Amino acid sequence: MKKIYNAVCFILLISLLVQCYTARSIVDLGNKTAKAGSSVTGEILKCYALMGNQAFVDQRQQEMIRLLSYPDPRRVMLPAIRVRQLKSLPAKINAFTSLQTVYKSFETLTDGTDKDASRDAMTSLLNSYFTIKKLPDLPHAAQQILPGATSEFTVATQANKVKEQNEVLGKLSAAYLEIWKKDLPVWKEYIDRIYLDYAKAVYALPESRFDPQAIKKLVNQPVNTKYQIIFYKDKVQQDAKQQIATINDELDQTTYAFETLIQSHQAVTQRPVSVSAVSAMLNSINSTLGAIKK
């Protein structure tokens, strides 16, 4: 009889340990997902900064072209062109910064090191929620995804409520993804114009604008100057296309990481949670972001 009692106790103990281990694993997953969110939003903010920098690239390129276009360059006053940023950028940067703050606060909340973490998570969630809602051109799809009531936030900001946390983070990020996806075609068109307008303008410049000696160093072809200039102009076009491809690739990779992040939130809300599936998604996010940084 005592043996049976011991065996039952042992099984109960094992079962309890397994449950504790699983619960701990899920909390860890919540923490890792929040960390992935911080990294993805960091990359998104880098892309917004990259778009902001393009205005300076454009200004420099167009100014150079303007100078070289004048038949009589002595009359050109520099700077002839001012920097023109895309107007919607500052509000979007502000919104995505608030989303990154949410992820950072959830990182702290899920690692259990800060007793004020729950309050900070609630503050950041509310801030990000109202920031996105106030955006002037919020896509309709984003409005529909956003949690209807902030009451969901109360449960989600409790340290061990991993499922609820990921439900809220998933919805909030999905709404932000709609903004990102709406911006992508605008940016691609913008980048095309910036680099192609420059390359085409270089192509249209008369031969007299080029220094044969300098061209010779840039174009390693055994042909006369006239043809070297053509090769150089072609090189400028190829470089422009390469630049566009590099930027587009960064935008596409970031989109993939963002979409995978949202999938990982959804996977954490499933019961039972597939720890291996979520881990694979998080690894995929990390390797994608790592490849962009290279």
Add this chain to the structure above:
Amino acid sequence: MEEVTKERLSKAIECFDNHRAVFIQYAYRHGGNRAVSSLLDKYDALRYSFFDLIDTELDMTNPQLAQLMTEADADAVNLSASIDNLNQINTSIALLDKTLNVVGQILAIV
């Protein structure tokens, strides 16, 4: 419809890029550096208006906006054709002015 109009404006800018040298020579012959400046200012204005336009949410249910977009669409097509034709640069510059004016009106009401 708005996407097509934006594409056509983009095409008009590209047409000017392709024939930039001819336009500048023409402007210089007919008005010196001042005319070149004026032409390049118009080109820059068209590019920046285009950037503003693609970066702006357009409410196409607004009848005034829809009407202006239709005008901008026709102007962009005419401008591209005129630039590619290269026969009447004066006409192209007038069309550039007209297109700029319509896009300016669009941006003023959004």
